[in-house]
Amino acid sequence: MIILSCNVRASTMANDFGPASWKERRGLCLKVIAEQSPDIFCLQECSAEQFEHFTEFFGKDYDVFWISPYPDFDAPENAIFYRKGKFKVITFGGYHLSPTPHIANASCFGDGCNRVANYIVFENENKKRFRLINTHLSVAAQSALPQAKMLIEDANAWNEKLPQILVGDLNNDVNSEVMNLLLGFFRDSHREATGIIEESFSCHDFLGEKYHKNMVYPFTGKIDWILLKGDIHCFSSKMLKNHVGDIYPSDHYFLAVELDF
Helix, strand or coil, X not given: CEEEEEECCCCCCCCCCHHHCHHHHHHHHXXXXXXXXXXXXXXXXXXXXXXXXXXXXXCCCEEEECCCCCCCXXXXXXXXXXXXXXXXXXXXXXXXXXXXXXXXXXXXXXXXXXXXXXXXXXXXXXXXXXXXXXXXXXXXXXXXXXXXXXXXXXXXXXXXXXXXXXEEECCCCCCCHHHHHHCCCCEEHHHHHHCCCCCECCECCCCHHHCCCCCCCCCCECCEEEEEECCCEEEEEEEECCCECCECXXXXXXXXXXXXX
């Protein structure tokens, strides 16, 4: 089973111009994802415009689920695309990463952006079930820590025999307090497959290997993660570093893993 985590950099961002613009990188972004033939791919920072392009391109082969972070805005930011006919959907849902998860426009522990977690419980052709959660945490630890605690509390509430996969831009690297918390509960699929504990950066600010450090994103390690809980294993993991000259699919490298029960 191939799963991708893809922060696609919303086309509504202020730097959406030149090589960083969605207009310029759209074709490459869609191509890079399609070339992996994923069974499931999870998007973060997907704008309404981008979502229209994704559903137009992948709609023949994939179904999709998402909840909006905002009550009055069509924002499929954490959309989960899954291959048609591959899985049976047992249940699905989502919640806001805030002290009041049932209220769509509440403060997410002081974050200026609304943060959500979407999930689906799938059953594969062998009648094996797993739960997949897609999310995007805050950068600031004071917001991301309580959000991470919510993800753990939520995962703990499910049957302990149900494998779970947490996918997303967690905005923290392996040396952070946030990841120390999460990795006490989940396993890093990338480490399991490659043996690499401290991977290099995955957010590169549209600079690729020329990237050094951004003061807004102070982390020098991987901040995009696919984490595992339970009897599910990763035997292949890679960051997709495709680009054509100065054009990259996003300001993040996408993460692709192969998992098995």
